[in-house]
Amino acid sequence: MSYPPAPGRSAVANAVYGLLNPIPFGFFVAALVFDIVYAKTGTILWAKGAAWLIVIGLLFAVIPRLLNLVQVWITSRRFSTGADHVDFWLNVVAIVAAILNAFVHSRDAYAIMPAGVWLSVVTVTLIAAGHVVIAVRYSTAREILHD
Numbered sequence: 427m428s429y430p431p432a433p434g435r436s437a438v439a440n441a442v443y444g445l446l447n448p449i450p451f452g453f454f455v456a457a458l459v460f461d462i463v464y465a466k467t468g469t470i471l472w473a474k475g476a477a478w479l480i481v482i483g484l485l486f487a488v489i490p491r492l493l494n495l496v497q498v499w500i501t502s503r504r505f506s507t508g509a510d511h512v513d514f515w516l517n518v519v520a521i522v523a524a525i526l527n528a529f530v531h532s533r534d535a536y537a538i539m540p541a542g543v544w545l546s547v548v549t550v551t552l553i554a555a556g557h558v559v560i561a562v563r564y565s566t567a568r569e570i571l572h573d
Contacts, residue, residue: 436501439493447490451553453483454524458546465543470535476542477531480524487521509563513556520552 457479464472491514498506498514527545530538 439497443490443493446486450483450487453479454549458550461543461546465539473535473538480528480531484524491517507563509559512559516552516556520549523549
């Protein structure tokens, strides 16, 4: 899903953001799937895999959030909308939940349930809600332009 850059935003920063922003979501969804499989099977491999997926997702989440921080709050705050702010804060809270989830996954394998699953659900839900907010904003803006 690509979005046109808002006025006043760097095209390069927008391209890097658009390229890197979906990557953490994929890792966090995979971690959620691994957590659910671990909860059903009890095979420790799934718990360790989920821990790695969460950490890799967090590593990839830093760059888009920093770019978004600069774009929404510093360089183009005149052009940023409420949806941009809501998306930013939903993603920040999701990253905090993922950090807590990484700490939960550092425990012994049997000690991560059910907190690991719930934190994975919260992380994925918050990031998905941020994507929905931005998608609604752009579809509403597109409808206004076509009318």
